[in-house]
Amino acid sequence: MTLSRFPFPLTSDRFRYRTNVEPARTFVVTETGGWGATVFDIGDTDGGYAAALAERERILSADPSRCVRPPHMRAAAWDTLLTVLGQLAVEFPRHMRLDRDGTAYRWHNALLRVTQEFELGDETSLPCDPLRFAASQVQDDLVLLDQREDTLWVDAGVVTFAAGWSLGFDAGMRFGEVHGPVPRLHEEGVVDRSERFLLRLRAGEDFRRTNWSMTVGRRLDTSTENLPHWKPDWLGIATDELLPRRLHLRVEVQHLIRLSTSGAILFTIRTHLASLADIGEIPAWRRRLAAVLADLPPDVAEYKGLTECLPAALRWLRSMP
């Protein structure tokens, strides 16, 4: 695979959770190229995009609970649809366009060979809920946070590629509650600071952050629901000589977008995978990842599920010349 747009997330040799937000659409130069000029990254247009969306459709058909859309989030779902399609049309004009005549819209996506006309506010004009339709056009998982009583609530979303969590479980929780399991986050004030930042976030001032973990295999759906399928992949990974090919650095590029008319916050999560072997090809990344893994506090390593594979991964990274 090509790593030219891989959003390598580690910017220092020491990783700690912090409120690491920066303005969206800022291009970041990396050792391999760069990333981040756009909100959405449809990747290589040779099939990865369509394949990921086919995988999402398969997951949603098998488990409709991956889409959560309570009645009070109806306006936010439509807001998401117009925002996502509008942004895609701006960022990928060669492949996508959104035309409008009053409240009648026409969406065309040449990469997926989708043409869809719809009437704003009329669910019957779409094949599915507007939130789910939006999620059928971008690889990003989409989460909607409603703001009320000076608090953010995780109230809706389409999440098929979760890294060890479940939207169905989290739905309806407060922002602070959702982050309960993450070590050190509450104690160090990161959750409170992040929520205060988000409560004040304005439409048109989009932000982003990265997060990372590790995954065995090129598996996007490592949700809690799917745990029986992916957990066995980890058995014996620490002693598997194929570890560098099987173990992947899993990077999430997350965007924080205040939707203009519903006032909800759209939280997008785009997952990128690169095997340790791929990372190993880039000396600066290999050294940085090794330094971070060596310094990772045990509770953070445990939360990220790395306790068992960490020594072997570190040994391999350091064995490279």
Add this chain to the structure above:
Amino acid sequence: MTGFELRLRITGAERQADDIRSLRLRADGGGLLPGYTPGSHLVLDCAGRRNAYSLTGPAVAPEEYHVSVLLRRSGNGGSAHLHGLDVGSVIRSSPPRGAFPPVAVARHHLFVAGGIGITPMLAHVREARRWDRSFTLVYAYRRGRGAHLAELRALCGDRLSEPRGRAETTALLGDALSSQPLGTHLYLCGPASLVDSVTAAAAAAGWPPQRVHTERFSAADHAPGKPFTATIAGSGETVAVGGDESLLGALRRAGHSVPSGCEQGVCGECRIGVLAGRPQHRDHYLSPAERASGEAVMSCVSRAGDEGLVLDL
């Protein structure tokens, strides 16, 4: 930074009543305008004055903005300026700002407006209609002075009440406040006397404060205060803030660049971190918890006592 990020061209104007002029505005040079939450306002550059006006038109992907300007003869001259502008003129404007949105989980929305306070409610009922939200609107106005009546009656049908006179208004609101379904949210905009009396009546009827929402963008406390001293943490410099000027104004006079928007304590643009001292908050922006923490001050309206403030600048 001025906060005036939009350039809007007046593409239409009409009289709503003797002293109310409605303006239609489009992006100068074409292009899309940002959508907004119902209850949002624009801060318009009125020849050096900054006045906030509620947006009354469609809020989703709007092709134009609508505002209605009440001529205030004893005001700062801003409304007179807007009444005098010709169609075709260009106005500088902030993006839409909102602190008065509908609550998505509300079982029912009770909107109460007095006089020109109807303007944010227009956007509210328009979007409530679009999304099939349950609502009722009570609109109190002096005889012959109602604005947007035909439009409101068409939008609301029998969900609109127009009480005549103070006694009828009080009686109708008394009934309304004691007969709403559980989970109703109350939204208030209008003269301070109406907002204060309805807020008090709602509290007496047992409404939790989180379910009562008020829009009073003209009501932030601009009364002169006592002089105090602000200390710039970064340099140790002290800035004397006179009794008749704002902290924001004093900082700018001393050469410090501080962003601002509405300059009425609503938009949050001029927030400054506070490292020491106790702010006297006069804004409508910070949450109660943020006020209590004393960690920030909205420099356009808020002040301090004798001990002054140490600012994170």
